[in-house]
Amino acid sequence: DAKTTQPNSMESNEEEPVHLPCNHSTISGTDYIHWYRQLPSQGPEYVIHGLTSNVNNRMASLAIAEDRKSSTLILHRATLRDAAVYYCILRDPYNNAGNMLTFGGGTRLMVKP
Amino acid sequence: SAVISQKPSRDICQRGTSLTIQCQVDSQVTMMFWYRQQPGQSLTLIATANQGSEATYESGFVIDKFPISRPNLTFSTLTVSNMSPEDSSIYLCSVTRQGPNTEAFFGQGTRLTVV
Numbered sequence: 001d002a003k004t005t006q007p008n009s010m011e012s013n014e015e016e017p018v019h020l021p022c023n024h025s026t027i028s029g030t031d032y033i034h035w036y037r038q039l040p041s042q043g044p045e046y047v048i049h050g051l052t053s054n055v056n057n058r059m060a061s062l063a064i065a066e067d068r069k070s071s072t073l074i075l076h077r078a079t080l081r082d083a084a085v086y087y088c089i090l091r092d093p094y095n096n097a098g099n100m101l102t103f104g105g106g107t108r109l110m111v112k113p
Numbered sequence: 114s115a116v117i118s119q120k121p122s123r124d125i126c127q128r129g130t131s132l133t134i135q136c137q138v139d140s141q142v143t144m145m146f147w148y149r150q151q152p153g154q155s156l157t158l159i160a161t162a163n164q165g166s167e168a169t170y171e172s173g174f175v176i177d178k179f180p181i182s183r184p185n186l187t188f189s190t191l192t193v194s195n196m197s198p199e200d201s202s203i204y205l206c207s208v209t210r211q212g213p214n215t216e217a218f219f220g221q222g223t224r225l226t227v228v
Binding site: 032036045046085087093094100101102103104105106 | 117161212213215216217220222
């Protein structure tokens with residue numbers, strides 16, 4: 001399985017942008033980059049995903065490097081509710097094994113008021 | 114989207130006993146999975162629940178310890194058998210559909226404490 005590397009933790013001030021990095025140097029051509037987050041005492045929830053182009057949705061933006069070996073999840077204005085563990089996961093939807101998610105350690109985001 | 118109801122949400126069990134966790138989805142889904150999250154750790158996949166056939170277990174997990182049923186496309190159970198304190202974890206059900214632009218959905222988890 002292609003692996004991802006994320007910082008263990010990051011800190012942000014409320015209402016400031018947050019850039020969460022992820023390295024995936026062994027990514028394959030059919031791997032999609034997915035981000036999930038896990039709020040305290042909850043199951044993970046989907047945030048965003050992309051293949052090559054940058055993506056935006058109501059929760060966040062995903063910036064993907066041109067060589068696809070790294071990506072950055074961008075929260076435009078962090079709120080206290082965004083404090084969570086963020087997981088960057090590679091998923092190959094064309095491979096049966098890609099239907100299951102392999103979780104790494106993730107980044108614990110702390111948001112200061 | 115898919116809404117997952119997982120029961121029980123938490124339980125405290127005696128060692129040597131078994132607990133069955135239920136996962137109910139509000140729509141038919143292709144893929145169902147069971148994960149374990151040990152205290153302070155990330156999620157680890159236990160198995161893929163296959164409809165009408167035996168589950169597919171990941172390395173380190175065996176059917177005798179974690180029997181799984183999936184009688185239809187919307188329901189699955191995970192049993193944690195002959196429990197020991199090391200089984201104290203959060204157990205999560207997850208579902209997804211096949212395809213490049215699909216997302217996974219997770220239940221709220223079952224927090225199990227074995228005493």
